Amino acid sequence: MAAHRYARAYIDLAAFQANLALAKTCAGPRAVYAVVKADAYGHGMAPVAGAATAADGFCVADLDEGLALRAIVPERPIVVLQGAHDRDGFAAARAAGLTLVLHHAEQVQRFLAEAKAGGSGALPWLELDTGMHRLGLGNAALSEAQRALEPIFSGKSITVMTHFARADTPTSALHEVQSTRLAALAGLRRSACNSAALLAGAIQDDHIVRPGIMLYGGASLAGATPAALGLQAVMTLTSRILAVRTVPEGESVGYGAAWTARRISRIATVALGYGDGYPRTMPPGSPVLTSAGRAPLVGRVSMDSLAIDITDLPGVTVGQEVVLWGEGLPVDELAEAQGTIGYELLTRLGPRVPRVLGRRSRG
Numbered sequence: 001m002a003a004h005r006y007a008r009a010y011i012d013l014a015a016f017q018a019n020l021a022l023a024k025t026c027a028g029p030r031a032v033y034a035v036v037k038a039d040a041y042g043h044g045m046a047p048v049a050g051a052a053t054a055a056d057g058f059c060v061a062d063l064d065e066g067l068a069l070r071a072i073v074p075e076r077p078i079v080v081l082q083g084a085h086d087r088d089g090f091a092a093a094r095a096a097g098l099t100l101v102l103h104h105a106e107q108v109q110r111f112l113a114e115a116k117a118g119g120s121g122a123l124p125w126l127e128l129d130t131g132m133h134r135l136g137l138g139n140a141a142l143s144e145a146q147r148a149l150e151p152i153f154s155g156k157s158i159t160v161m162t163h164f165a166r167a168d169t170p171t172s173a174l175h176e177v178q179s180t181r182l183a184a185l186a187g188l189r190r191s192a193c194n195s196a197a198l199l200a201g202a203i204q205d206d207h208i209v210r211p212g213i214m215l216y217g218g219a220s221l222a223g224a225t226p227a228a229l230g231l232q233a234v235m236t237l238t239s240r241i242l243a244v245r246t247v248p249e250g251e252s253v254g255y256g257a258a259w260t261a262r263r264i265s266r267i268a269t270v271a272l273g274y275g276d277g278y279p280r281t282m283p284p285g286s287p288v289l290t291s292a293g294r295a296p297l298v299g300r301v302s303m304d305s306l307a308i309d310i311t312d313l314p315g316v317t318v319g320q321e322v323v324l325w326g327e328g329l330p331v332d333e334l335a336e337a338q339g340t341i342g343y344e345l346l347t348r349l350g351p352r353v354p355r356v357l358g359r360r361s362r363g
């Protein structure tokens, strides 16, 4: 079925590897754990993890992602950022050799009880809440957890992680507060930096950095484009033109008659819609890249299609490929037009769009 669909997302693994190489350069001697949660930000966890041979380890959000990844990378470190929550989860993590992050006191207690009953498994990470107030232990709870883990993992050095709320703006007061709070923990292995912090050079005393979006070619540093940072788009989302029609002045296009032609217009209907993950709320005028340049979106996005105005783009015809985001049209640019971030567009791309490995060939 997939082979007959017009919509596809090309996944350029060479671009991913180049972005990873850049992350490694920024990280210097620190270990780089590639963040591949949410199906590698919508790109497909299996091919991405398979291509990430230069990564020193991986981070995923939850246990199910960790277990799926373990089947792909049997030997390498996998950190489960939300940890485990019940007996089955702790047992599964132990059996698969997954590194759990412990981020609240009850979870620490649970880990200790399960370790007593079933064996310790891998040395967990502890998360410190330095100011984002999403997940993480307070300082006192962290010290307590450290003391409790010491007899089980004697001689092994615990990694303490934190997550920055404003890494994209490293000069912000909150970022400085979080950095200072983390720096106060002397003598521990640390992991704090995501892409933005890494690109900003805020690597502090990190032993392990955790880049995600930059590996996929997304910019996450305020005011910087991916190209300026030397990043390449990994996903290029394309589809083809299903139909072209001439719409008389005064006639409307699409649901709700939300767009009306102010002149005789050539309108192309593209085979991709919100049922594929292209937001229905994408504002009119948002760009779609055709063979002759950018065309503005007109009217409302339908479930399976959207319409663009190609009046000023002669030569654009039925069957031609268009780019919705990726090469030549950064996902961040489109996301900004819609009031969101590239992360959301990438991770919400639906399963209906086949991921095709390789770089899109034009023509």
Ligand SMILES: Cc1ncc(COP(=O)(O)O)c(C=O)c1O
Residues within 6 Å of the ligand: 035, 081, 163, 193, 194, 195, 196, 210, 211, 212, 213, 214, 220
């Ligand atoms: C705890 C944690 N670490 C690292 C990352 C990677 O962040 P980024 O994709 O901005 O590099 C994320 C992503 O949301 C995260 O939640």
